[in-house]
Amino acid sequence: MESDDVPSTDPDANAVNAAADTLAAPLFGAAPARVAPATLDTFLTQVERRAFRLAELQLRHREDAMDAVQDAMLRLVKHYRDKPAAEWPPLFWGILRRRIVDLQRRRKVRSIVVGWLGGGQDRDGEDLPTWEPVDQGQGPLDRLHDAQSWADLTTALRQLPRRQREAFMLRMLEGLDVAETARVMACSEGSVKTHLSRAMRHLRAQLEDWR
Amino acid sequence: MNPPDTRFAQRARELYRAAAHRVDPLTSAQLRAARIRALATPPAGEQWPGTRWLVSGGAFAAVAFAAVMLWQPLMQLTPHSTLAISGTVGNGDADPELPPDADQADPALYQNLDFYGWLAANDRPIGNR
Numbered sequence: 001m002e003s004d005d006v007p008s009t010d011p012d013a014n015a016v017n018a019a020a021d022t023l024a025a026p027l028f029g030a031a032p033a034r035v036a037p038a039t040l041d042t043f044l045t046q047v048e049r050r051a052f053r054l055a056e057l058q059l060r061h062r063e064d065a066m067d068a069v070q071d072a073m074l075r076l077v078k079h080y081r082d083k084p085a086a087e088w089p090p091l092f093w094g095i096l097r098r099r100i101v102d103l104q105r106r107r108k109v110r111s112i113v114v115g116w117l118g119g120g121q122d123r124d125g126e127d128l129p130t131w132e133p134v135d136q137g138q139g140p141l142d143r144l145h146d147a148q149s150w151a152d153l154t155t156a157l158r159q160l161p162r163r164q165r166e167a168f169m170l171r172m173l174e175g176l177d178v179a180e181t182a183r184v185m186a187c188s189e190g191s192v193k194t195h196l197s198r199a200m201r202h203l204r205a206q207l208e209d210w211r
Numbered sequence: 212m213n214p215p216d217t218r219f220a221q222r223a224r225e226l227y228r229a230a231a232h233r234v235d236p237l238t239s240a241q242l243r244a245a246r247i248r249a250l251a252t253p254p255a256g257e258q259w260p261g262t263r264w265l266v267s268g269g270a271f272a273a274v275a276f277a278a279v280m281l282w283q284p285l286m287q288l289t290p291h292s293t294l295a296i297s298g299t300v301g302n303g304d305a306d307p308e309l310p311p312d313a314d315q316a317d318p319a320l321y322q323n324l325d326f327y328g329w330l331a332a333n334d335r336p337i338g339n340r
Contacts, residue, residue: 073249
């Protein structure tokens with residue numbers, strides 16, 4: 001079982017994280033996510049679909065993912081609407097992360113109870129994401145290839161330990177910096193670097209054909 | 212991170228954003244509705260204006276109820292009713308105006324029967340004597 005708070009002793013970890021920071025600049029220059037949103041409505045509009053994808057990736061269940069995102073939105077608005085806009089991303093992702101963990105634990109307990117009762121047929125988590133591509137100017141083959149690549153990445157990410165998966169999603173996919181990721185994951189910055197480094201190593205091995 | 216790793220991370224992020232754009236219309240509509248509902252939620256510190264009056268009224272009602280509950284036993288323990296209560300212990304439906312049942316009366320009552328008789332005889336206004 002992987003420790004929640006792993007100190008950064010891996011020499012590769014700092015290199016991965018430093019490069020992730022340099023990667024963030026050109027990518028986020030084009031992406032609106034890291035520009036402080038003017039209103040909470042704008043912020044939620046920007047993140048709602050990505051949040052749903054991350055929740056769905058981890059929960060493997062559409063309705064649970066929707067519940068998690070909806071709850072994260074509600075809590076952010078209710079408790080943190082007066083915070084500076086720059087603080088909304090780590091707060092939102094932190095709320096969503098806790099909600100996802102809660103749902104995963106609840107599901108685990110439910111599956112144990114169902115097993116005790118002799119059912120053992122809880123098939124939650126077996127559904128793969130549904131793909132209904134809209135026209136983005138790509139050809140059908142490109143879209144199919146992207147969808148397949150995302151499905152491969154999703155499968156590889158689901159094989160990671162939870163903390164490594166969270167570190168990769170928050171740092172690499174969502175683009176939070178190390179401090180923000182540490183705050184969201186409630187661990188030290190060194191642990192974030194270590195988790196990310198291990199996640200990258202695993203994913204590189206799993207998705208060898210991407211290189 | 213070497214260039215292949217950078218490309219790997221960049222590719223992952225592009226796929227992530229593309230997947231977010233490919234969310235189906237039903238899910239998009241549900242997310243939009245959830246956002247609108249969330250934004251309509253009042254802040255945690257903001258309460259309904261009547262809440263303060265409701266709390267004050269509830270507190271007053273509780274205090275008044277407690278006062279009434281305390282006041283009633285005190286009223287029953289006044290000197291005029293002490294005799295009737297002591298004579299009807301264990302007989303809750305007895306009429307307090309009637310003399311106590313001989314079997315259930317306090318034995319001490321009989322020891323001072325003369326005194327109570329004298330007290331009853333002299334318990335009238337002076338002008339009526």
